[in-house]
Amino acid sequence: MEIEVLRHDIVIVGGGGAGLRAAIAVAEADPSVSIGMVSKVYPMRSHTVSAEGGAAAVARDDDDFEMHGYDTVKGSDFLGDQDVIQYFVQEAPKELALLEHWGCPWSRNEDGTVATRAFGGMSTKRTWFATDKVGFHMLHALFQHSMRFDQIVRYDEQFVTKLLVDGNTIRGVAALDIREGVMRLVLGRAVVLATGGGGKAFPFTTNGNIKTGDGMALAYRAGVALKDMEFVQYHPTGLPGTGILITEAARGEGGYLRNADGERFLVERDYGVGTKAELGPRDMISRAIIQEIEAGRAVTQGDWGEHVYLDLTHLGEEKIQSRIPMVRELSKLYVGVDPVHDPIPIRPVVHYMMGGIDTDIEGGTSIDGLYAAGECASVSLNGANRLGSNSLTECLVFGARSGRKALEFARGASEGDESSLRSEGANEAGRVDALRAKTSGTEKISGLRRALNDTMESGCGVYREEASIQASVDTVQEIKRRFEDVEIQDHSKVFNTELISVLELSNMIDISEALTSCAVVRKESRGAHTRRDFPNRDDQNFLHHSLCHFDSTGPKVSTKPVTLGKWEPEERKY
Amino acid sequence: MSDPPKKTFVITRFDPDVDEVPKTQSYEIAVDPDWKVLDAVNYIKDEVDGTLSHRWSCRMAVCGSCGMMVNGEPRLTCKDSVSQYGDTVEITPLSNFPVIRDLVVDMDGFMDKFKKVKPWIIRAKELAAEDGPVRQSPEELEEFKQFSMCINCMLCYSACPVVSNEPEFLGPAAIALGHRYNVDSRDEGASERNAIFRGEGTVFSCSFANECSEVCPKNVDPAAAVNQAKFNAVIDWATGLVLPSGEKE
Numbered sequence: 001m002e003i004e005v006l007r008h009d010i011v012i013v014g015g016g017g018a019g020l021r022a023a024i025a026v027a028e029a030d031p032s033v034s035i036g037m038v039s040k041v042y043p044m045r046s047h048t049v050s051a052e053g054g055a056a057a058v059a060r061d062d063d064d065f066e067m068h069g070y071d072t073v074k075g076s077d078f079l080g081d082q083d084v085i086q087y088f089v090q091e092a093p094k095e096l097a098l099l100e101h102w103g104c105p106w107s108r109n110e111d112g113t114v115a116t117r118a119f120g121g122m123s124t125k126r127t128w129f130a131t132d133k134v135g136f137h138m139l140h141a142l143f144q145h146s147m148r149f150d151q152i153v154r155y156d157e158q159f160v161t162k163l164l165v166d167g168n169t170i171r172g173v174a175a176l177d178i179r180e181g182v183m184r185l186v187l188g189r190a191v192v193l194a195t196g197g198g199g200k201a202f203p204f205t206t207n208g209n210i211k212t213g214d215g216m217a218l219a220y221r222a223g224v225a226l227k228d229m230e231f232v233q234y235h236p237t238g239l240p241g242t243g244i245l246i247t248e249a250a251r252g253e254g255g256y257l258r259n260a261d262g263e264r265f266l267v268e269r270d271y272g273v274g275t276k277a278e279l280g281p282r283d284m285i286s287r288a289i290i291q292e293i294e295a296g297r298a299v300t301q302g303d304w305g306e307h308v309y310l311d312l313t314h315l316g317e318e319k320i321q322s323r324i325p326m327v328r329e330l331s332k333l334y335v336g337v338d339p340v341h342d343p344i345p346i347r348p349v350v351h352y353m354m355g356g357i358d359t360d361i362e363g364g365t366s367i368d369g370l371y372a373a374g375e376c377a378s379v380s381l382n383g384a385n386r387l388g389s390n391s392l393t394e395c396l397v398f399g400a401r402s403g404r405k406a407l408e409f410a411r412g413a414s415e416g417d418e419s420s421l422r423s424e425g426a427n428e429a430g431r432v433d434a435l436r437a438k439t440s441g442t443e444k445i446s447g448l449r450r451a452l453n454d455t456m457e458s459g460c461g462v463y464r465e466e467a468s469i470q471a472s473v474d475t476v477q478e479i480k481r482r483f484e485d486v487e488i489q490d491h492s493k494v495f496n497t498e499l500i501s502v503l504e505l506s507n508m509i510d511i512s513e514a515l516t517s518c519a520v521v522r523k524e525s526r527g528a529h530t531r532r533d534f535p536n537r538d539d540q541n542f543l544h545h546s547l548c549h550f551d552s553t554g555p556k557v558s559t560k561p562v563t564l565g566k567w568e569p570e571e572r573k574y
Numbered sequence: 575m576s577d578p579p580k581k582t583f584v585i586t587r588f589d590p591d592v593d594e595v596p597k598t599q600s601y602e603i604a605v606d607p608d609w610k611v612l613d614a615v616n617y618i619k620d621e622v623d624g625t626l627s628h629r630w631s632c633r634m635a636v637c638g639s640c641g642m643m644v645n646g647e648p649r650l651t652c653k654d655s656v657s658q659y660g661d662t663v664e665i666t667p668l669s670n671f672p673v674i675r676d677l678v679v680d681m682d683g684f685m686d687k688f689k690k691v692k693p694w695i696i697r698a699k700e701l702a703a704e705d706g707p708v709r710q711s712p713e714e715l716e717e718f719k720q721f722s723m724c725i726n727c728m729l730c731y732s733a734c735p736v737v738s739n740e741p742e743f744l745g746p747a748a749i750a751l752g753h754r755y756n757v758d759s760r761d762e763g764a765s766e767r768n769a770i771f772r773g774e775g776t777v778f779s780c781s782f783a784n785e786c787s788e789v790c791p792k793n794v795d796p797a798a799a800v801n802q803a804k805f806n807a808v809i810d811w812a813t814g815l816v817l818p819s820g821e822k823e
Contacts, residue, residue: 042681044726045629045637094703101708103695103758105715105722112709136636137722144693144751156685179674208631241608244634303608330634333653446620489624492589495675498624 003425004184005418008036008153009410011172011188012403013160013215015039016046017135017395018374019194020142021095022403027149029407036186038155038175040210040500043143047196047208048395051135052247052326054127055099055392057092059116063124065089072390073567075121075281076383077527077537079228079545082565084361084381088390088397095396096128102145104137105130107323117323118252119389121281121574127389132247132326138392155186159500160214162428163191163222163370164421170369171416173218174428178500181436181493183429185421189413190369190406193219193357194399197375201508201515202350202460203453206238206245215376217507219357220514224365225547227378227560229355229511230519231528233386234286234462238349239334240304246327246346248388250312250339251278253323257289258309258343259297265308274574281574283385283528286348290462299345304335309343316340348462352391354382354528355515358547358560363402369409371402380545380563384527436499441487445501448486452479452505456512460519465532473516477554480509514548517555522546539569578604581656583614585626586666588673596673599623605656612640612651615665615677628677635791638725641668641732642677648732650791669732670741684728687744691752691770696763714759721754724794730786736779744776746786746796753803768810777804 010026012019015037023035039046058068068089073080100106100114107115107129119127130137146152155175162174164185172187198213199205220226236257237246251257257278259265266277271288273280280288289308292298298306312320312327317340320328331337331344356378363371363379373379374395381394459472483506490498524538525531545560580602588596601618609617612630619626630640633652640651643666645659656663671679701708730746731737737745752771756764771777780800787797 041629041631041639042685042726045631045639047632047637049637049725050632050634093706097705097707098703101695101701101703101705101760103755103760105719106707106710108710108712108715110712112711112714114707133636133723136725140722144688145695147689148694208633208637210631242633326636333635445624487624490627492591492625492675494590495627495678497619497627497629 003422003429004182005422006036006184006186008186008188009033010190010192010406011036011038011186012192012194013038013173014046014194014196014374014376015041015043015154016194016196016374017048017139017142017392018399019192020146021396021399022192022194022373022406023152024142024146024149025400025403026407027152029404031151033151033407033410035152036155036188037152038158038160038173038186040157040159040178040214042156043154044140045210046139047211048135048139048392050206050208050245051392052132052245053249053252054117054119054129054134054389055096055138056119056122056127056387056389057096057393058089058126059093059114059128060125063126067123068092068126070567071121071123072381072387074572075385075387077385077572078543078569079383079526079562081380081563082567083563084379086565087361088381088394091397092393095393095400099138099141099396102141104141107131117249118279119387120248120251120279120285121387122389127252129249132249132324135392159503160218161432161503163218164424165222165367166416166420168368169413169416170367171421174425176432179495181496183425183432185425187416187421189410189415190371192363192402192406193370193372193376194374195376197353197356198508198511199350199353201452201512202456204238204243204457205350206235206243207350212504212508213511214504214507215372216356217510219365219370219372220510220550222367223550224367224370225358225549226511226514227355227358227380227545227547228384228518229353229515229548230522230546231354231384232350232460232515233282233352233354233528234348235282235351236285236289236348237310237346239330240307240345240347242334243349244330244334245349245351246310246330246344247324250310250324250327253319254315256311257285258311259292260299261297265292265297272573276574281385282388283530286462287530289348302345304345307345307347310346311343312339313341313343352386354378354384354386355518362405363398364405369406369413371406373398373402384529435502436488436496437491438488441485443482443485444487445498445505448479448483449505452476452508452512459516463530463532464519466520469516469520473520476509476512476516480513483509510550513555517557518546518548521557543569578606581605581614581659582662583618584662584664585677587626587676589675607657609656610652611644611649611654611656611663611665614656615651627675636725638727641727641729643667643669643732648729648789650727650729653791668728670734670737671728671731681728683741684731687748688751690744691748692763692767693751693755695755695758695761696766698762708760710759717759718754718757720794721750721799723792724750725792727791729789729791730796733785733789735783735785736781740775740779742775743779746800749777749803750794750796750799753799756803756806764806765810768807771803771807772811777807780804
């Protein structure tokens with residue numbers, strides 16, 4: 001059957017912070033360029049919406065690019081590329097000003113200037129905020145602003161199943177229209193991936209259901225390396241049970257972490273965070289909480305398993321209501337605690353992937369014309385540990401840059417041979433149709449997902465060691481084999497969410513393969529990758545990025561140099 | 575330990591390739607009292623019947639995906655406790671929208687209405703990044719803040735008696751969004767939007783039922799926005815009659 005072909009100059013996959021920013025950058029640079037934005041959800045459902053605490057950029061007189069740069073390098077445990085970081089800190093204030101011009105309701109000081117708050121690992125107040133619904137407000141401001149541009153053509157609820165690559169040049173994507181159940185080709189002379197992270201590979205995560213690593217898996221299968229996948233950020237304060245995020249802004253506004261005895265353990269014991277205490281970086285604080293739990297100082301009574309407390313009771317109702325109202329709303333709704341009166345039960349929770357599609361400073365990948373930005377990419381801003389509030393800004397800075405670069409590339413690029421793309425598309429449509437029609441199969445989707453979740457948590461948690469990671473490597477391969485026998489109950493065409501779940505599960509398995517493969521070979525502790533068997537950082541042997549290439553015989557792990565600069569690696573202590 | 579309580583979920587099923595009209599299907603499952611309604615639907619999808627289709631993502635009441643009718647009321651199901659309901663819970667797709675499949679409704683019309691109100695900052699002279707942020711006092715922010723909290727969950731459209739009779743009605747969320755920009759101190763596009771609001775099927779179609787504000791899960795109070803928008807659209811029109819064009823505002 002003939003497959004329908006749609007054409008745009010530039011195709012953007014994903015409609016969250018990075019994808020929308022890329023689209024706007026292209027639209028503003030050249031109104032004659034047509035942009036196709038393909039997203040598996042309507043853009044305002046994208047997971048950017050769930051970000052809470054803020055977006056970092058130098059704004060105050062007591063701050064400068066040097067300080068933001070150094071904080072980020074140190075936070076990354078010296079695995080961030082310093083050229084990327086320097087570019088990022090310089091662009092950050094401009095990008096947040098643009099968001100202001102586009103209507104983002106930033107919280108204000110009395111004089112009308114934008115207010116900033118303290119955040120973990122940041123040496124001064126440089127986190128811009130709109131109460132504690134910053135991702136929500138930024139996403140809606142971006143999406144609404146994007147509606148001005150008729151040349152941004154949206155394909156909502158369309159799931160990309162394959163990148164179309166001709167030689168080493170991108171030609172577009174094959175996508176399943178979820179609503180119609182038909183496959184189409186969306187061709188373009190450049191493609192930007194902005195599909196977010198893959199936290200749903202883990203059982204206990206702040207991530208929404210859509211965070212299944214789709215763009216990472218698409219690029220990986222097309223031959224692009226995934227970089228630094230072993231670095232998974234555990235956010236210190238997730239609600240037990242659901243994993244719902246309680247923002248770091250709660251500590252930025254003065255909240256304390258306490259154990260079962262009521263001790264502020266970050267002050268009482270040496271966890272490396274020094275006087276920063278609750279405002280230390282996330283990797284260190286998550287480790288401290290796990291150590292408190294292992295030392296028997298966790299709270300154990302109640303329904304929530306072992307946890308510690310985030311205590312805001314000393315802040316007072318007015319401050320909580322005006323600065324962090326969502327913390328109160330979420331705590332009341334999902335654990336039945338009003339933080340004005342009682343401490344919030346919390347525990348570390350999978351939040352963010354520092355790793356992702358290997359890109360250069362312009363978002364470019366090893367495939368000509370293919371770019372990536374946002375959480376799905378690893379431009380090496382975050383290295384081994386991201387500082388809170390750098391990632392919303394990252395979506396803007398590198399979303400815009402990869403959009404502009406994609407435009408530049410598209411101008412000089414030719415179109416692919418349509419007949420060969422059509423035949424490749426027909427093959428892909430055949431594959432997806434066969435999957436949907438499959439009636440054999442005994443492995444339940446939920447069972448495979450649970451098996452994957454369990455092994456990722458047991459092997460690649462806050463603390464790791466050789467045996468547990470190796471067990472995960474093996475188990476992921478076993479799950480990959482079991483996936484061949486997956487059971488499909490829904491063979492219908494229209495809005496078949498089970499088919500989407502199967503495709504997403506396949507993506508999560510692939511990124512988990514890369515993640516575990518990188519984790520097992522990094523025999524040191526750096527940032528969020530903490531090995532009990534190798535407790536120290538080892539710059540001699542591991543001051544490099546990890547790369548993982550897909551291969552039909554199994555993942556191939558290699559290394560890539562870190563771009564150093566004026567900040568020499570030193571012991572990371574606060 | 576006693577067995578967890580069981581509830582029966584009676585859920586609308588509809589596959590346009592097979593069904594002429596929607597039907598219902600019942601699922602009896604054990605429920606955890608801490609569950610939200612969405613958790614029950616997800617459990618059914620994962621463990622009982624993989625053919626059930628619904629939308630969801632953030633499960634923390636901010637992405638706006640999981641609106642459904644629960645016992646006839648529009649609810650954000652990730653926010654809605656399962657334990658408040660009796661032994662039988664009826665779940666149907668959001669009212670006043672065409673149904674695509676099972677609990678999934680067609681929201682393209684809703685998205686078109688959004689764009690109609692020009693939901694972006696309009697300025698006579700565009701600013702550049704280098705101009706830096708515009709000042710806005712906390713009081714000016716307060717003017718529109720509440721109306722910027724809409725998560726586009728569409729519950730207000732399901733509750734609105736006008737939308738039900740007049741599908742083309744711009745509706746509570748879209749009007750609230752247009753109004754949000756009109757009262758933002760940084761915006762200069764109020765006269766353009768007021769002209770839209772004075773057209774057919776917008777603010778003057780509202781019948782003051784207030785249902786929209788009652789079902790809103792984020793306390794946006796779209797009814798208040800519609801009322802204010804109505805007032806401003808009239809004032810704007812009257813001012814236009816008194817002053818020659820070009821001297822408005």
